[in-house]
Amino acid sequence: MNGDSEGRFEVADLTERHTASIRETVPVSEASEFLSHSLPELWGEVRDQKRRVLAPPFVRYHGVVDGELDIEAGIMISKPPQGRGRVRASQLPGGEAATTWHEGGYETLGATRQALQDWIEHEGLEPVAPHWEVYWTNAGSTDDQSKWRTQLVWPVRRPPEDALE
DSSP, X not given: OOGGGTTOOEEEEEOOEEEEEEEEEEEGGGHHHHHHHHHHHHHHHHHHTTOOBOSOXXXXXXXXXXXXXXXXXXXXXXXXXXXXXXXXXXXXXXXXXXXXXXXXXXXXXXXXXXXXXXXXXXXXXXXXXXXXXXXXXXXXXXXXXXXXXXXXXXXXXXXXXXXXX
């Protein structure tokens, strides 16, 4: 983690959000290429369907098997889109989620993700759904990576009280 984001973890109560998204399974090495094609396509559909954007783009990670990444690129919007082409209506879940911020380039994002995962375990929480990242800074608009801000979100649940005894 970089900057003043280090060590700032919390559990937030999220509201379920409608999204327009594209989900595919791609080789891990092709994730950036997938995003470079998917995000402009999503922005075009959201604009064409006149949906109000609620937050910057996100990427949700559904898992990795044998070097293949199940990845979803999306945009949180005011109401579900009509599915067209590769764009589908989806949702980000509501409920409790562990969150933190990463400041800096994407090459160190993995360390922040691991720190969040460690914190979840330390707090006795259980990850329950795929995690995602919200890209609050458009990396294409500034070369100064120290200004890039990414929010990491990992849905969690608390163990039942009797499980703690």
